[in-house]
Amino acid sequence: SQQGEEDPQALSIQEGENATMNCSYKTSINNLQWYRQNSGRGLVHLILIRSNEREKHSGRLRVTLDTSKKSSSLLITASRAADTASYFCATGIYNQGGKLIFGQGTELSVKP
């Protein structure tokens, strides 16, 4: 079964608006990563947040992590049409090598 559940499953916004995606997971984690996938293509790494971090920024991306609630959120500010893609959270578990467990993803559509 999937470790992560993402919410919402689909999100449609206008260019310039902010997009927020949420991820919840079940077990204790070592870190959490966010990836983007354009339709049917390979995933692209966006950002990694470690279990002892609460917030991280990268350009227009802001990620938060609340280990007490086992949840994370990805905020994309000032969205662009090029941000249209599926976004996945992926959790790394202690002592399981490089294994990442992916959520089901949020499909983001940014309308120009």
Added chain:
Amino acid sequence: DSGVTQTPKHLITATGQRVTLRCSPRSGDLSVYWYQQSLDQGLQFLIQYYNGEERAKGNILERFSAQQFPDLHSELNLSSLELGDSALYFCASSVASGNSYEQYFGPGTRLTVT
């Protein structure tokens, strides 16, 4: 371009057949991962190799096997194929073994079993 290459891009085969998917990691990366993506199961981790050795295993079927060669390229072998094996198969690589490293994904191999 992630630097990870996968061949072939598309594969169409019949039930009961066997296929081999190939992956070349980014230059310098020692870990290779295989993932399966389907509409009903989502993105599932199959297996990881690090410098030729199996490092982590996921929900990989017994009909599937993989290996990493001395030149670090990897192959995923799928046998006795079933309709349900139709999916997008991704290879990814990272510089080291742990899950704190960014994984670079290849473009995928789309397998269709008829």
